[in-house]
Amino acid sequence: MNTVNTQTNNKVRQFQQVLEIIEKHNYDKTRLITILQQVQHEYRYLPQEVLTYVATALNMPVAEVYGVATFYAHFSLEAKGKYVIKVCDGTACHVKGSSKLLDTLRGKLRLSEQKHTTDDMLFTIEAVSCLGACGLAPVMVINEKVYGEVNTKKCNAILEEILAGETAAAVDENSL
Amino acid sequence: METKGIINIDGINVPIENEKNVLELIRKADIELPTFCYHSHLSTYGACRLCVSDIDGMGIQATCSVPPRDGMVVKTNTAEVRQIRKVNLELLLANHDVSCPSCSRSNNCKLQDLTRRLGVTKVRFKKTDKVEPIDNKSWSIVHDPNKCVLCGDCVRACKEIQSVGAIEFVNRGAKTTVAPAFLKSLADVECVYCGQCVAVCPVGALTPKPETEEVWKAINDPDKYVVAQLAPAVRVALGEGFGMEAGSATTGQIVAALKRLGFDQVYDTSFAADLTVLEEATEFIQRKLKGENLPQFTSCCPSWVKFAEQYYPELLPNLSSCKSPQQMFGSVARETLPKLLGIKPEQLVIVSIMPCTAKKFEAKREEFIHEGVAEVDHVLTTEGLGRMIHETGLQFRKLTPESFDLPLGFKTGAGVIFGNTGGVSEAVLRFAYEKITGEKLAANDFKMVRGMDGIRSAELEIGSIKLKLAVAHSLSNARILCEKIVAGESDYDLIEVMACPGGCIAGGGQPISFEPDFREKRAQSLYNVDKQLQLHKSQENPYVKELYQMILGEVGGHKAHELLHTHYHGRKRITEQLLTIRDTEHPKIEVCVCVGTNCFLKGSQELLKKLMQYVTENKLEDIVGFEGQEEMVDVKATFCFERCDRGPVLRVNQHVIEHASFEKAKKVLDQEIARIGALMNA
């Protein structure tokens, strides 16, 4: 099977998951937040159309579902990359140069304050407030993994490592 | 009334009766405590905290959220309480762009009023300087989030009064706004344009869409001949914008004002309401005799019509096919006036003055535009006309009353009470009684359909026919009845629906009133106008009779149908959205399954699942053609083909399948695969 097919089948599976999630929760409006959490887990964000679908299935106004999805900080309405890089911009990290770290990352991935996600959907950069690891400032988190005292050199190394892993995986898949 | 205790407010004892909260008791003690987020007909939200008072043993409380208890001691006026109120008001102001001089609500704004009353002279909090886009796209309502103080009144009105929920609080913290889903425009969502959000907004964040400039332009154009039609409810509300009592009837002054503004003729929508009565009652009697499409719903209210199209497509055959009086007037005027007035058809400009924001939308419905010519060109709301009069400086209250022009300005009282909830039913009964029994109606009033209860029903016998009717105002009440009908639990014959609580007299285009009983006052005033008129039954309107003789032929006949009736269609709630499940670019076969609410309820989710399964199990996604891998079948979910009454609906390439089943869909899909296979082999 080639990559195109894996991707599209993945999408079919995602949507089937949505159907199952809604069913599992019995079309119950009061479970909206849990349902959205699980849907987000599938897509890594909440696509508009899927939110509309959820609203229809739960028989609620779309605006209400959208209101809930935008209220909680842990929901995202934007598609995010495979690697979500959270850079702490809390006071301690700020003092220790987190803005420079942000600049470096954005420069390297050709992102900006407006553009958060790379076109190949690999990386998303988010500036967040205090991650609670001020002792390690400046701190960044990539998909749950915490990196402390990140300077430019360390930052570069981390990115290189991820990219190397990705290339290897792609080669593997093609040779199947 | 039974007393449930006593509460002491600023030293005065006030008996507790049925008040829901301390605020209502404070108001009963004639203290007009400032409030932003409290409306007696909505749920309590407790967000503005202007209604705070000091309650012994409880401290400072938002009185709208505290139920009264015997023995409570309340101080509404302590230094601390006054200070808190001021600070809260300042916070509200900090959210607001303070563009007051250019705001259409400038003369009737709670924020301005309270700022003055509470003596707030400066705002110490930083202004939000971000300018948010104004939503100007719908025909009915303008939403300017920069003026919003986030009281949430509109959100609750839309949900609680209308059960629509088109707008919501979005985002959190400093970024909070009120908006439709995905920040879309009101034009692109399920909003029914009733304007009840406008009617509760304390500031100018939600306002009726102005059309005054277009109207001025027509009036100032010497080639145009501009006629006005005046809806019944306008005459008992416009005066409020000029400092008059709620419910003051100013029909004659309005006619005079319109003439002074430059309208060439001034007619009465009530004339067309008389016409509606004849058509609608005749249609009803026919349906009743045949036992077809009952209950018959009224169709005068465009918000209700859009609501039914969106939520109850299966009930659309039950709606009367009659156009609303506004549109009947438009058709008849286009048909008759050019000849009557000796003008060319293209010179005629028809302007309605309506209590309603949804009428603006109605006038633009494609069913009412024929070869590019709209039945009604422009719709002014009552408040819009008020602004035009203010603009000219005409002293409205001093105008000498004038009378409507004939023939389209002549009406009976039946056509006037149309503006009240229950009015359409009553007018229809006055006709149906005489039509069915062949006898003269002795007393004209059918008081059983009057009143302000949300759903009222009545059973009556006319001749040998038993009738059961219901009157609902507010769409949440209409929804209750619709659900019953869909569930097969209702045996009504006739149901009148008006979206606005109280009927058109409290429409979203009327002057905004925060007086508790303004609805009752306006309604009573319309009943009084009926009393004062010569005639009370539509069938007695001599000009209506003449119109049938000269032009329309028979009531309910061919020509009448052409001019006075219309049709409805299922309608999507949210604009174009497609759920791409696979995301292929050029599949040879595209299967789109509707997952809009109506189709969803009829099992489209199961259909979608089975089709996805069929496609993956049989590996139909891709085939290896001579150019290598090609995308064959893609299944997608889409929201609403607007054929909701025939759901579930799906489409396989260009073939639309209604009442679809998996077997039907599979058959068409297999045919398509075979067809394309043959093409490729050729």
Ligand code: SF4
């Ligand atoms: S006009 Fe009516 S339906 Fe539309 S948002 Fe306002 S209250 Fe809701």
Ligand code: SF4
């Ligand atoms: S639009 Fe008006 S009613 Fe709605 S929250 Fe804002 S200020 Fe309140």
Ligand code: FES
């Ligand atoms: S009126 Fe009580 S908090 Fe707004």
Ligand code: FES
């Ligand atoms: S819901 Fe409208 S066509 Fe399916």
